[in-house]
Amino acid sequence: MILVLLVISTIALFLTFVYMHQSATRLLLTAIFGIALVVSLVLVVRNDSAHYGMEQVTTTKTTPLKSAGSNQMDLLMYQSVGTADKHRVYIYKQTTGQKKISHTTASTKITNQVKRTTGTTKLVTKTTRWTYKSNAAKFWFGIADNDHELISRHNTFYIKKHWVVLSTTQAKKLSTLAKQQAKTLKSRAKVYVGNEVKAAMMKNPSLSKSQLAKLEKAAAAKFQAQAMQSMIQQVKTSH
Template sequence: MVLITLVIGAIAFFLAFMFTFKPVSRVIALLVSGIILIGSIVLMVANYQNHFGMEKETTTTSTEIYSASNSDTMPMMLYKQVGTSGKNNVYVYNLKSSQKTPNHTNADEYTTNKVTTTSSTTAKLQTKTTRWVWKSDFYKNLYLWSGMNNTIVKRVNNFELPKTWVTVSTTQAATLQKAMASMTTEQQTASKTAGTQYVNQAVTAAMTKNPTMSSSEQVAIAKEAQIEYSSQVLKQALASSK
């Protein structure tokens, strides 16, 4: 609506200036069209600079995420460092247990990322997004076609990760990949054997406490133990690479 009154005011002011010759009529026409023109400009500036007619609205979404490694037994959060503060780092994750193209956070001035550790066994991403929205339908119609609605103010991503998850930079991941590729057959066999022993010990300890444990429960404990072992190995590898 403001855009329409702006155009009408500008055309009316031009016509009044060019084609109105009687002094009284000229003054009245210029005054009325000038008020419409200037008023429209003031309203537009107030909206663009001070978000006049708008208010902030925050929405929160929460979704389960999966390891960027595409492996259930190697829970990993990847990130690419942007800047020096770490606030604008780009985090890489999956929304499915396995996917070709991973998801990632936005690298812009509005987005802040946080990583916290929880006692949960599942990883979650909670996103709080704050945007400018119209206060009412009146302002919505007043500033029709302005493109200001849903303008983002800030976005906060909070990654809630289990203790077994490891946060790895893309540089560290590349280093680890090279180290794994250079492992000898003996080293690979020793690692697999150690992992199997760790899992067996965990299952045996659990069955000692609960001899009537079902086979599905044993599988669940074995998977959890495998995740714990992979997490320990990954953390040790990261520590040794520093």
Template sequence: MLLTLIILSALGFAIVNIEFHKARLRPWLDLLFLVLLIGSVGLLIGNDKGHWGMATRTTTTHQTLTTTADLPGANLLLYQPLGNGHEKIFIYKTSTQQKKSLTTSADVRTTSNVTRTKEKQAQLVTKTQRYVYRNGFYRFLYAGLGNNNAFKSRQHNFKVGQNWIVLSTKQAKKMQKAAKASQAQLKQQLASAVKAKMQAALKQNPQLTAAQQQALQKQFTAAAKAQAQQQLLQKLQQASLK
């Protein structure tokens, strides 16, 4: 409507000054068309710069989160720092079947933060705000501009439990390299720990059967692995705080 009004008022102003330059009503017609033209342009600029006639509509979505990187016993959420490090692009997955990770947008109108919760299931809560026309009058007035549902802002809130580790991609790569480098040493330490416990158990009870010994070895191995995973998690948590 405004676009049509701008064109008609501009044409009307030109026609009056060309065809009716001697008419008595010319000043009043000039004033009328000029007011319509300036008013229409002002409303158009107000809508473009100040979003006149628009309201903000917020849409909230919830998605489950799964660990981004494959590290035994650890749920990881990764991010890539930007600029001075305060702005971050988060890298995440919403399904274990998902091969390629998703990323948040590197946009000044997009913000992301991490919240620690007591919920068992980690999730991503996304709030998206868009500009929509307040009512049918403004929809008619600004028809043809194509700015309904224009993007305003988006906020990502990663809600994760205490068992989740938040690391930068650089920190994660460093930890993965360290884990691979110490893998042989870790196996040797596990074998030594299990052997020592088995020797102590046999010394305390030499009458243990082969089946009992096998069961004890499985138990000791599982406990040693759990302890190693706990140590790894502690290292990851320390790294996430740096």
């Protein structure tokens, strides 16, 4: 509405100054329309440059966080924006069965942070926007279409200690490496589990079948975790 007032006062000032004869009425109207023009112009500039009539409002949203990778590994992925890796777009899921992955937005107003937690994995998003202080302010300046203008957004990913953070390139390399070494790792795992079982039976020959089964399962899981960690380090250090 302030822009409408600016246009009307400009036209009225022009018509009054050009077409009216010199008189007290002309001077009065010229002063009124001139003041209206100056005031509306100043307010438009202040609204645009200093967000006059507006205030900052921050909202916090918590979103469930699930792995963007396979069921074998809890994974948070990111895509670097630019060559210096100063900005990242993080890729994740909100539910396990989610088909289309979610991602953050690439913008200088948006920052991301990854924190380790012993609690629930989640994404906490704090968003700060400009909003009008009142309906009157929105009535006068809302035509500028700057209500709820984004100031900043900070995404904090809370992930547990065992989660892995990889770039999309590293994740692809890891997948390829795991397929290439699948047969080798399978044979090595068999040997590793066998050695663990033999060592345990030497210490306690009276182990039951159920105890041996638990031992084999634990040894296989341990080997798999160590092998995966080794491959992760390999893709992280490779160029």
